[in-house]
Amino acid sequence: MEPRHTEVTAPPSTEATHTPHSNTVDCRKVSQVLARVGDKWTVLIVSSLGGGPKRFNELKRLVGGISQRMLTLTLKGLERDGMVTRVVTPSIPPRVDYELTDLGRSLLVPVGALGEWALANIPQIDAARAQFDRSSRPAGFNLPSFLKA
Amino acid sequence: MEPRHTEVTAPPSTEATHTPHSNTVDCRKVSQVLARVGDKWTVLIVSSLGGGPKRFNELKRLVGGISQRMLTLTLKGLERDGMVTRVVTPSIPPRVDYELTDLGRSLLVPVGALGEWALANIPQIDAARAQFDRSSRPAGFNLPSFLKA
DNA sequence: CAGCATCCGGGTGGATACTG
DNA sequence: CAGTATCCACCCGGATGCTG
Numbered sequence: 314m315e316p317r318h319t320e321v322t323a324p325p326s327t328e329a330t331h332t333p334h335s336n337t338v339d340c341r342k343v344s345q346v347l348a349r350v351g352d353k354w355t356v357l358i359v360s361s362l363g364g365g366p367k368r369f370n371e372l373k374r375l376v377g378g379i380s381q382r383m384l385t386l387t388l389k390g391l392e393r394d395g396m397v398t399r400v401v402t403p404s405i406p407p408r409v410d411y412e413l414t415d416l417g418r419s420l421l422v423p424v425g426a427l428g429e430w431a432l433a434n435i436p437q438i439d440a441a442r443a444q445f446d447r448s449s450r451p452a453g454f455n456l457p458s459f460l461k462a
Numbered sequence: 463m464e465p466r467h468t469e470v471t472a473p474p475s476t477e478a479t480h481t482p483h484s485n486t487v488d489c490r491k492v493s494q495v496l497a498r499v500g501d502k503w504t505v506l507i508v509s510s511l512g513g514g515p516k517r518f519n520e521l522k523r524l525v526g527g528i529s530q531r532m533l534t535l536t537l538k539g540l541e542r543d544g545m546v547t548r549v550v551t552p553s554i555p556p557r558v559d560y561e562l563t564d565l566g567r568s569l570l571v572p573v574g575a576l577g578e579w580a581l582a583n584i585p586q587i588d589a590a591r592a593q594f595d596r597s598s599r600p601a602g603f604n605l606p607s608f609l610k611a
Numbered sequence: 612c613a614g615c616a617t618c619c620g621g622g623t624g625g626a627t628a629c630t631g
Numbered sequence: 632c633a634g635t636a637t638c639c640a641c642c643c644g645g646a647t648g649c650t651g
Contacts, residue, residue: 347576350500380645393598420579427499449542517632529626553632614649617649621643622641622642623640628635630636
């Protein structure tokens with residue numbers, strides 16, 4: 314699909330030739346971060362870890378509804394991104410603790426802000442949806458499920 | 463999959479019986495908003511609209527790499543959520559303008575904060591990824607693509 | 612306990628062709 | 632120009648079974 318949105322805010326000016334990092338790259342990377350934050354489990358896991366280190370099944374219970382597959386995968390992704398640390402205690406039975414890094418904790422700040430926004434504006438969103446559905450649905454059209462939930 | 467994470471920060475205490483809205487519901491709705499914000503196109507489109515009203519193909523060019531299908535779908539979803547307005551001018555050729563509502567503009571604030579965070583911390587993330595890949599990849603394992611990009 | 616490997620269904624989203 | 636309709640490939644993510 315090759316996203317190539319050269320810029321979003323400012324028009325391309327002629328002084329963009331000598332800077333080693335075109336903001337195109339930044340824009341792409343920001344989108345990546347947004348995508349990670351927006352994925353189904355990341356925020357839930359990071360939030361759960363906000364209360365301190367947790368073990369694998371402990372997290373599984375806290376998040377609720379996640380499969381081990383996705384928990385493992387998401388944790389590994391977060392570890393790769395430097396958001397969480399994974400500490401193995403080779404005992405029997407084995408013990409693994411996951412903990413937020415400073416980077417992971419710092420992420421909680423803007424994410425929390427977004428959460429606050431959501432909490433404050435969900436009534437408006439719900440109202441808009443209800444009205445939209447009342448006007449448009451009878452005419453016989455519907456959105457794909459992933460945009461409705 | 464039925465996410466039922468009763469709480470994320472505080473343990474379930476016995477005083478959660480008389481409030482009409484369990485925070486379970488709120489938590490689910492917040493996740494929905496996060497999912498919307500994190501989806502592939504929403505933020506890009508909302509950001510593009512931040513500079514003022516835009517027409518359909520204008521948006522398509524600004525976002526860059528989006529298919530009309532997804533542009534239409536995402537715009538309709540944003541309209542349903544009360545984030546953008548859609549104004550049709552029945553001329554030949556037809557003209558349709560999309561514009562952010564107050565709600566949509568207010569979303570740009572926390573999203574901008576997240577963007578700032580991303581911009582500030584991407585170097586750290588990249589460094590963590592590079593190191594992680596250097597240590598773990600040789601051993602012969604790899605993450606699914608959607609967690610790597 | 613803490614995973615990994617495999618299978619597999621459903622949904623997401625791109626490409627293409629057609630309409631008002 | 633601004634969409635709609637259809638087809639289809641890919642991959643996310645759940646369920647299950649097996650290891651150390």
